Amino acid sequence: MPATASATPALAEHATQARAAGPADRRRHVVVIGAGIVGTVCAIEMLRSGRQVTLLNPHAPAGEEATSYGNAGWLSSHSILPPAGPGMWKQVPGYLLDPQGPLTVRWGYLPRALPWLWRFLRSGRTPAHVARTAHALRQLLRDAPALHARLASEAGVPHLVAQRGLLHAYRSRADFEADALGWRLRGEEGIAFETVEGASLRAQEPDLASAYGFGVRVAEAGHCANPGAYLAALVAHAQSLGARWVTGQATGLHIEAGRLHAVRTDQGDLPCQGAVIAAGAYSRPLARAAGDRVWLDTERGYHAMLDVQARAGERPPAGPRTSTMVMDRKLIVHQMAHGLRVAGQVEIAGLHAAPDWRRARILLGHLFDLYPSLPRAALEDGARFWMGRRPSTSDGLPCIGPASACADVIHAYGHGHVGLGASARTGRVVAQCMDGQPPEIDLAPFRPQRWRR
Numbered sequence: 001m002p003a004t005a006s007a008t009p010a011l012a013e014h015a016t017q018a019r020a021a022g023p024a025d026r027r028r029h030v031v032v033i034g035a036g037i038v039g040t041v042c043a044i045e046m047l048r049s050g051r052q053v054t055l056l057n058p059h060a061p062a063g064e065e066a067t068s069y070g071n072a073g074w075l076s077s078h079s080i081l082p083p084a085g086p087g088m089w090k091q092v093p094g095y096l097l098d099p100q101g102p103l104t105v106r107w108g109y110l111p112r113a114l115p116w117l118w119r120f121l122r123s124g125r126t127p128a129h130v131a132r133t134a135h136a137l138r139q140l141l142r143d144a145p146a147l148h149a150r151l152a153s154e155a156g157v158p159h160l161v162a163q164r165g166l167l168h169a170y171r172s173r174a175d176f177e178a179d180a181l182g183w184r185l186r187g188e189e190g191i192a193f194e195t196v197e198g199a200s201l202r203a204q205e206p207d208l209a210s211a212y213g214f215g216v217r218v219a220e221a222g223h224c225a226n227p228g229a230y231l232a233a234l235v236a237h238a239q240s241l242g243a244r245w246v247t248g249q250a251t252g253l254h255i256e257a258g259r260l261h262a263v264r265t266d267q268g269d270l271p272c273q274g275a276v277i278a279a280g281a282y283s284r285p286l287a288r289a290a291g292d293r294v295w296l297d298t299e300r301g302y303h304a305m306l307d308v309q310a311r312a313g314e315r316p317p318a319g320p321r322t323s324t325m326v327m328d329r330k331l332i333v334h335q336m337a338h339g340l341r342v343a344g345q346v347e348i349a350g351l352h353a354a355p356d357w358r359r360a361r362i363l364l365g366h367l368f369d370l371y372p373s374l375p376r377a378a379l380e381d382g383a384r385f386w387m388g389r390r391p392s393t394s395d396g397l398p399c400i401g402p403a404s405a406c407a408d409v410i411h412a413y414g415h416g417h418v419g420l421g422a423s424a425r426t427g428r429v430v431a432q433c434m435d436g437q438p439p440e441i442d443l444a445p446f447r448p449q450r451w452r453r
């Protein structure tokens, strides 16, 4: 399609600006493909380093379509373990047979998912594999609460990010000890945690079901009180720093002689000298257009929200005092600014299947089990459900770094379960890559080319 044939006025304006940029100022104009939390933070960091930035996204800013809208809000600098640890494959049949379990596979999608799933289950097959992933993720997540607190403050929403610690709830000490490898590796990465048991846990979490008798508190971790509102504020902040918003979908890249000339979109070409692929779970075809085959699929997840809110000066009627991950049910319960959220589930069903709201109802059932004093009859009918697509690589590490076909294109997707937390440092290192500067962390584990033989 000719660049200007169907271009909107906004795109025509971009074309003029791109032509005006001199050859000495390569990568002056960067298009960020995807305005989830990762793309938006990349945009802010590149604006800081003096670039002209366009955010390209198919939907209005911070809408429910972005996975960043509805996550559990954990800024967990300690979430450094790959989703699949040693021996996890042995638990998979049990999960799949349990109708209330945390994992489900749509059988029609299984043949397509199998090669990814096989790699995914093998990625943490030995303690050494888990340790390597943990070390890499720690570099990305270290300081996440502080980095987000700074971003939130700059964006005028400091109240949305807090560093108040997070809790992992186990039924018993024995269950905690069964997770010893993970906690040992966290300790080796310098993460401090304290355990709390029996009456002490009861005193701290009086509403939590008594079946849970053991907790682990991680004080350095933080949380976000409304991920959708936070994303909206960051997009507005990027715009206030000069970012332009284009509603549209990237369909490809115009690369010639190793240089980027435009991002192809369903609205026409968007001329630019740099691009960041940050389309979350939808990034694979764009990665291919940039010369890289990546093992990216989606682990879909759900949330249910209840209208449980603190009135001025009061506590909500029931729920966690500290945002809590319930370890055997693999879900997070978090008192958000706008209601009580339970989030979790992994559904392997690809990008395009309709949501299966039974998965969100399962979460809701768990929530009422876990906090029996919640007034179920009054709350259940008003529950709101959401489904999102975690962008998940087969080895549990995101893809960050320059593309093979052209160094003007930087990959920034695949953050799986930790994209909210990890977005802050990802934005910084993407801006450093775009500037041709050495990144502040070692990007070798995140190379998009790492699956090449």
Ligand SMILES: Cc1cc2nc3c(=O)[nH]c(=O)nc-3n(C[C@H](O)[C@H](O)[C@H](O)COP(=O)(O)OP(=O)(O)OC[C@H]3O[C@@H](n4cnc5c(N)ncnc54)[C@H](O)[C@@H]3O)c2cc1C
Binding pocket: 033, 034, 035, 036, 037, 038, 039, 056, 057, 058, 059, 065, 066, 067, 068, 069, 070, 071, 072, 073, 074, 075, 076, 248, 249, 250, 251, 278, 279, 280, 281, 282, 283, 300, 301, 302, 303, 343, 344, 345, 387, 388, 389, 390, 391, 412, 413, 414, 415, 416, 417, 418, 419, 420, 421, 422
């Ligand atoms: C239930 C659940 C709970 C979670 N809890 C947490 C948590 O507590 N803490 C945490 O750190 N992480 C959590 N996550 C993970 C986190 O939400 C994701 O890792 C993160 O949101 C990914 O951000 P992203 O910007 O890469 O993708 P997205 O937020 O999905 O944004 C990608 C954007 O790209 C757009 N796009 C797609 N295709 C194109 C195209 N061709 N052209 C232009 N734009 C395109 C999409 O519309 C979207 O707006 C959770 C996820 C789920 C599902």
